[in-house]
Each structure stands twice: as C-alpha cells, then as structure tokens.
Amino acid sequence: MSRAADLERAAGRHERGRLLTGNAAAAWGASLADVDYIPAFPITPQTEIIETLAEWVADGDIAARFVTLDSEHSMLSAAGAAAAAGARVFTATSSQGLLYGFEMLYAIAGWRVPLVLVNVSRALASPITLEADHNDILAARDSGFLQLHAETCQEVLDSVLMAYRLAEDARVMLPALVNLDGFTLSFTREPVVVPEAAAAAEFLPPYEPNHAAIRGDRPMAQGPAVLSGLAYSYFRYQQQLAQLNALEVHEEIAAEFAARFGRRYGLVEPFELDDAEYVLVMSNAFATKGKEAVERLRSRGLRAGLLRLRVLRPFPAAAIADALEGRMAVAVIDQNLAPGLGGITYQEVAAALYDRPRRPPLLSVIGGLGGKDISDVEFDAVFHDLRRAAAGESVRSPRLLFTQAEQERMQTLLRIAGKGAKP
Amino acid sequence: MRVRFHGRGGQGMKTASRILGSAAFHAGLVVQDSPVYGAERRGAPVAAFTRIAKAAIRERGLIAAPDLIVVADETLLFEPTAMPLAGCSARTVVLINTATDAAALQERLAHLGRIESADFTSLVFSITHTLVGLSTALGVAAAALVGLSLEESLAGVAEELAHATLSRAAYEANERLAQEAYALADAWRAVPEPLDASLALAAEAAPTALLAAAPAGAPGTQLVELRFEPPARATPTICVANTPERSTGSWRQFRPLLQRDLCNACWTCFVLCPEGAIALDEHEFPLIDYEVCKGCLVCVHECPTHAFATEKEVR
Numbered sequence: 001m002s003r004a005a006d007l008e009r010a011a012g013r014h015e016r017g018r019l020l021t022g023n024a025a026a027a028w029g030a031s032l033a034d035v036d037y038i039p040a041f042p043i044t045p046q047t048e049i050i051e052t053l054a055e056w057v058a059d060g061d062i063a064a065r066f067v068t069l070d071s072e073h074s075m076l077s078a079a080g081a082a083a084a085a086g087a088r089v090f091t092a093t094s095s096q097g098l099l100y101g102f103e104m105l106y107a108i109a110g111w112r113v114p115l116v117l118v119n120v121s122r123a124l125a126s127p128i129t130l131e132a133d134h135n136d137i138l139a140a141r142d143s144g145f146l147q148l149h150a151e152t153c154q155e156v157l158d159s160v161l162m163a164y165r166l167a168e169d170a171r172v173m174l175p176a177l178v179n180l181d182g183f184t185l186s187f188t189r190e191p192v193v194v195p196e197a198a199a200a201a202e203f204l205p206p207y208e209p210n211h212a213a214i215r216g217d218r219p220m221a222q223g224p225a226v227l228s229g230l231a232y233s234y235f236r237y238q239q240q241l242a243q244l245n246a247l248e249v250h251e252e253i254a255a256e257f258a259a260r261f262g263r264r265y266g267l268v269e270p271f272e273l274d275d276a277e278y279v280l281v282m283s284n285a286f287a288t289k290g291k292e293a294v295e296r297l298r299s300r301g302l303r304a305g306l307l308r309l310r311v312l313r314p315f316p317a318a319a320i321a322d323a324l325e326g327r328m329a330v331a332v333i334d335q336n337l338a339p340g341l342g343g344i345t346y347q348e349v350a351a352a353l354y355d356r357p358r359r360p361p362l363l364s365v366i367g368g369l370g371g372k373d374i375s376d377v378e379f380d381a382v383f384h385d386l387r388r389a390a391a392g393e394s395v396r397s398p399r400l401l402f403t404q405a406e407q408e409r410m411q412t413l414l415r416i417a418g419k420g421a422k423p
Numbered sequence: 424m425r426v427r428f429h430g431r432g433g434q435g436m437k438t439a440s441r442i443l444g445s446a447a448f449h450a451g452l453v454v455q456d457s458p459v460y461g462a463e464r465r466g467a468p469v470a471a472f473t474r475i476a477k478a479a480i481r482e483r484g485l486i487a488a489p490d491l492i493v494v495a496d497e498t499l500l501f502e503p504t505a506m507p508l509a510g511c512s513a514r515t516v517v518l519i520n521t522a523t524d525a526a527a528l529q530e531r532l533a534h535l536g537r538i539e540s541a542d543f544t545s546l547v548f549s550i551t552h553t554l555v556g557l558s559t560a561l562g563v564a565a566a567a568l569v570g571l572s573l574e575e576s577l578a579g580v581a582e583e584l585a586h587a588t589l590s591r592a593a594y595e596a597n598e599r600l601a602q603e604a605y606a607l608a609d610a611w612r613a614v615p616e617p618l619d620a621s622l623a624l625a626a627e628a629a630p631t632a633l634l635a636a637a638p639a640g641a642p643g644t645q646l647v648e649l650r651f652e653p654p655a656r657a658t659p660t661i662c663v664a665n666t667p668e669r670s671t672g673s674w675r676q677f678r679p680l681l682q683r684d685l686c687n688a689c690w691t692c693f694v695l696c697p698e699g700a701i702a703l704d705e706h707e708f709p710l711i712d713y714e715v716c717k718g719c720l721v722c723v724h725e726c727p728t729h730a731f732a733t734e735k736e737v738r
C-alpha cells in the first residue's frame with residue numbers, strides 16, 4: 001500500500017497507533033531515521049522490510065537510494081562502503097543471509113562505521129525451517145556490532161531509531177544489529193505508535209561523520225592491512241572500549257527517548273522483579289510468553305519474575321548481576337543451542353554472576369528452538385525445577401523443553417520420512 | 424477472544440485473520456494477528472491467528488486453546504498434518520465451510536462444542552463468479568460470531584482490500600459478499616467469552632487471570648528427556664518413495680480431467696506439475712495419479728490446447 005494512503009488512514013488515531021507487522025515497523029524505523037542508502041537482498045522472513053522500503057523509495061516517499069545486490073556478502077560490503085562515504089545506511093537480512101555475509105560484519109565493525117542492520121531471526125539449517133531462534137544473531141556476538149533485541153513490534157521501530165543514536169555517538173561509533181523474531185514478530189501485526197517525523201528528526205539529527213568519511217577532496221584508505229599484532233591489538237581493543245562506553249551512552253539515549261516519546265527501554269527489562277524469588281531470564285518475542293507465565297504463577301501465589309535481556313552487545317553484566325543476585329533460583333531460557341556446550345546466554349549470565357557472593361542457583365533451559373512453542377506446562381515445569389534447585393535438590397541442566405506429546409509426534413514424522421519403526 | 428483459522432495455501436486465511444483483526448481494531452480493541460504458512464506451498468495446510476482483547480495482549484505465536492476455529496475447507500478436518508480441531512473444548516465454536524450440514528458433521532467429528540457450517544464457497548461463487556473472496560466471507564463471518572458489528576466488519580474488509588488493486592465492480596461484489604456472509608453468521612449464537620479475563624471482551628469479566636494451565640499430568644504434557652538415537656534415525660533425511668505416507672490427493676478441491684481428444688501430447692503439463700503427479704501412458708499421453716494430484720490446476724492453466732476440464736471434488 002502507498003505510504004500516503006497509510007498515513008491518511010492512520011490520521012486521527014495516533015494515540016492507539018496502527019496495526020503493523022514487525023517487518024513494517026522496521027521499515028518505519030528506517031524511514032523515520034531518514035536513511036540515505038538501502039542495499040538489499042531478499043530472504044524469508046525478512047523480505048517484507050525491503051519490499052516496503054523499495055515501494056516507498058519508488059513512490060518518492062523517502063529520499064534514499066535503494067540498490068539490489070547479488071548476495072548478502074555484496075550487500076554488506078556496499079552498506080559498509082556507503083557508510084564510510086558518510087551516508088546513513090540501513091539494511092536487513094535473516095539467518096542464512098546473515099551467515100553468508102558474515103565476513104563483512106567483522107570488517108565493518110573494524111571500519112567503525114555506524115550503519116544499522118536489522119536481523120529477522122530464523123533458525124539455521126540444517127534441517128531447514130523458517131521460524132525463529134537466535135543462533136543466527138548470536139553467531140554475530142563477537143563481531144563488534146552492537147546488538148539490540150526487540151520483544152514487540154513497537155520496540156522494533158523504537159530500537160531502530162535508538163540504534164542509530166547509539167551507533168553514531170562519538171563515544172561509540174560502531175555498527176548496530178537490531179533483532180526481531182521471524183513470524184512471531186516479523187509477520188505479526190499489533191498496535192504500533194509511529195512517531196511524528198519531526199520528533200524523530202529532533203531525536204536523531206543528521207549523521208555528520210568526520211572520522212571515517214571518504215570524500216573526493218579527502219581521500220583515505222579504509223580498512224588497510226596493518227600486518228602487525230601491535231597495531232591490530234590497538235585497533236581491535238578500541239572496539240571493546242567503545243562497546244563498554246555504549247553501556248552508559250545507551251542509558252542517556254534511553255532517558256531522552258522516554259522523555260520525548262514516553263516509552264522507556266533499559267539495557268535489561270525487569271518484570272515483576274521487586275519481590276521475585278524465582279526468576280526467568282529471556283529475550284525477544286517469547287519473553288512475552290514468559291511474562292504471561294510469571295503472572296499466572298503469581299496468581300497461584302508464587303513470587304515469580306522475569307528479566308528480559310535487551311541489549312546483548314555490549315553485555316550489561318553489572319545490570320544483570322544486580323537484578324539476579326540474592327534470588328532463590330534463576331533459569332536462563334535460551335532459544336538457541338551451542339551443541340557441545342548448551343545455551344549461549346546462560347554462559348554469559350553465569351559469568352556475570354560469578355564474583356557475586358549471593359549468586360543464586362542458575363539453571364540452563366533450552367526452549368523454542370526453530371520457533372517451537374513454549375507451552376504453559378513447560379513454563380510450569382521450569383518453575384518446578386527452580387523450586388527444587390532452591391531447596392538444594394540436584395536438577396538436570398541444561399534441560400530441553402520437549403513434551404511427551406511432541407516426542408510421539410516426532411516418532412510419527414520419522415515414520416512418515418521412511419525411518420521405519422523405532423528400534 | 425482467540426480465533427484460529429485453518430485453510431490451504433491460496434485460500435486466503437491470512438487475509439481472513441487480518442480482516443477480523445482490522446475490524447476489531449476499528450472497534451477500539453487491541454489486536455494481534457499472525458499467520459504460519461511454512462514454505463508457502465499452494466494447497467498445503469496453513470493456519471492464522473487473531474487475538475482480540477481490551478488491554479495489552481500477553482501472548483505470542485500459535486493459539487493452542489481457541490474460542491473460535493474457522494475451517495476454510497472440510498477436507499482439512501481429516502488431514503493428519505492440519506489437525507484443525509486440536510485444543511478444542513466444550514466451549515469452542517467451530518465454523519466450517521462445507522456443503523454438508525452441521526448435524527451430520529457433528530456426528531463424524533469427535534468435537535464436544537458447537538459446530539456451525541455453511542457453504543461459503545458457493546456463496547462466494549454466486550456473488551463474485553470466482554473463488555476469490557473466501558477470505559472476505561470467512562473473516563466477516565468470524566467477526567459476526569465474536570460480536571463485532573456489520574459496520575466494523577466492513578471497515579475491516581475495506582482496510583484489507585486497500586492492499587489489493589480491485590476493479591470497482593469487483594470491489595462492490597466483495598462488499599455485497601461481506602454483507603451476506605455477515606447476515607448468515609449473525610443468525611448464529613455468538614462465541615462464548617473465554618474463561619480467563621485477559622482476553623475477554625465482555626465488560627463484566629473478572630479482573631485477573633486465575634485459571635491454571637492445563638492440569639499437571641494431562642495426557643502428553645509431561646516433559647521428556649530426549650535420548651541419543653543412531654544416525655540412521657536421527658539425521659534429517661527423507662527416504663524416497665514415502666509419498667503414500669503423505670498423500671496430497673486429499674488437498675484437492677478441483678480435479679483436473681484430461682479430455683484426450685484435445686491433447687496433442689506436448690508434455691507441458693507433465694513437465695510443469697509441481698507434485699510430479701503426471702506420468703505418461705503407453706502412448707505418451709499424460710496420466711494423472713489422483714492419489715498425489717493436489718489440485719493446484721497448474722496443468723489446466725498451462726495446457727496450450729486447453730485439454731483439461733475441471734470438476735469440483737465432492738467428498
């Protein structure tokens with residue numbers, strides 16, 4: 001649909017917002033950020049983002065250059081190069097696409113160019129599936145990109161705007177990934193308030209780089225060979241220091257965003273944590289389901305709570321440890337798997353708590369792989385384990401959330417695939 | 424209110440779920456709608472979900488225990504991969520698009536709650552003279568069943584049709600279809616409110632969700648520990664010749680019928696059939712395996728001599 005028609009229909013109902021998918025919200029974020037350059041390559045479930053932007057560019061609604069590339073590797077190369085030429089760059093990908101462009105993530109972070117890349121999480125092959133888990137985005141955790149993970153469609157839009165502010169801050173100057181879950185957000189419509197363009201422009205002034213902007217009258221070499229560990233150590237560790245700066249800068253930006261738009265996003269989000277004894281740690285869209293479980297358990301008298309991880313890079317270790325220290329027991333639910341190790345964020349949360357004297361028993365739970373639902377009974381089982389762990393019983397960890405009925409269904413699928421009866 | 428739509432790829436159930444969503448949003452309610460459609464394979468079972476509430480919705484993804492189930496195609500009822508009646512309770516209303524009457528269906532189905540049915544396909548065909556419009560008919564019928572007004576329902580249709588480029592005549596036919604589908608469904612009793620207040624629409628609903636989850640120990644709900652299985656089982660391979668296990672013949676709504684005298688054996692259909700359902704007989708004329716033919720009608724559209732007729736399946 002044309003943007004003019006969309007705006008017209010939205011007029012008069014700004015407070016309630018409008019129904020937007022997560023993908024449309026990401027496109028609105030890019031549009032409000034007044035981006036200059038959008039290199040694109042399609043992949044399910046991301047394609048709707050670039051299709052929407054392509055239409056807006058074609059209709060003249062946004063003044064950006066839209067270019068289709070032949071792969072995600074080329075797309076990210078073009079994105080980084082344009083950002084190095086001083087353009088504000090937006091692009092998006094998902095899953096296999098992110099991995100195909102992977103080499104360029106490290107390169108771009110090293111160039112210190114603050115573009116924003118949206119990733120729509122989708123489980124990695126093999127086997128092939130289309131729904132969300134976080135092995136794609138978490139594979140990029142060491143690249144030097146900042147990472148913001150969104151729970152709602154509103155947060156997708158808001159995070160794109162915040163990501164530009166954070167990435168372009170002179171104390172940071174690193175590219176940023178904004179993550180949303182495939183299907184559970186990307187194709188899900190819910191009410192989203194779209195900020196006024198003028199208010200967004202005030203929050204996010206034009207990008208005016210002077211550190212890495214290549215111009216005709218100011219030639220420079222970007223990303224050169226240094227051929228020495230000495231220089232490499234210096235430059236690579238600068239990324240670490242810039243990431244650490246981003247912890248503080250994010251909180252400044254979040255406060256300004258809240259003052260302007262009335263929505264507050266921290267590095268982490270506490271939910272019913274004040275008096276919570278049994279706490280879930282989750283990220284992204286399924287955190288909504290975790291919150292529902294917390295409320296359900298509270299209505300049955302259990303002091304349950306949830307800590308949502310939002311900014312994953314930089315990793316807010318102190319904020320996480322502060323929120324979890326002293327609880328009766330904590331379970332980190334990872335919608336990802338590092339085979340041979342277990343849940344990825346569990347390891348990082350455990351490290352954050354290691355030097356705290358009142359660190360709680362910490363369970364690792366693997367749930368929602370490939371977008372598999374996490375049902376009420378599975379949440380109940382996690383809280384049951386938490387109470388046993390708090391009582392000093394030994395509890396299996398990591399534990400996969402997988403029910404008897406799912407097990408039986410899997411046996412049927414194996415039979416259909418020609419695997420014969422169970423041995 | 425939780426509404427789950429089941430259809431086949433191409434029947435427009437994603438659009439139906441959005442028509443309902445937009446209608447409810449127009450009525451001032453909070454909405455969340457989403458589809459799941461796997462690999463977008465025409466004819467394959469798909470589902471879509473619409474949640475409607477008075478306050479923020481704290482749910483995501485599939486709807487396990489719906490208040491209303493809409494089934495766009497009765498063949499799905501007996502399809503093991505679709506399982507449209509999963510999660511039904513005595514309170515769940517099931518709306519089925521079928522020419523079979525509700526009482527007869529109620530007997531065949533192990534469903535506790537109320538079944539409503541009507542032949543929406545014929546209604547669509549009689550008004551639009553195409554099969555396009557099932558999304559409008561079923562989206563609006565669902566809106567009537569959850570208690571939305573005709574005006575709100577039409578607003579939902581208008582919102583969704585803004586995405587399509589329709590001729591004026593087609594647009595008007597669609598609006599007439601929406602009105603008739605609404606009148607049909609409005610005569611049925613409304614879907615009862617959900618028991619948990621979080622997604623109830625009635626003003627008098629209790630303030631907090633006190634309902635427990637499925638009772639502990641309900642069949643199939645306990646967690647299991649996955650065990651190592653040998654690679655012969657635990658690699659994601661599919662052994663060939665498993666088609667009889669996953670027959671796609673039941674997907675068909677229309678059956679392609681070869682009129683042999685019109686066929687010049689050019690093999691276009693043989694090459695293009697996406698399911699490999701067409702073989703060649705001893706004279707090298709096409710031969711359709713109806714156990715496999717899913718009714719996509721690619722052969723019908725691509726045949727240069729128009730050698731295929733089509734026939735509506737009756738089951």
Ligand code: SF4
Nearest residue numbers: 696716717719720722
């Ligand atoms: S035979 Fe025709 S209708 Fe049947 S699956 Fe093949 S192309 Fe589709």
Ligand code: SF4
Nearest residue numbers: 686687689690692726
């Ligand atoms: S495409 Fe038509 S003419 Fe060609 S083989 Fe098939 S039925 Fe015959």
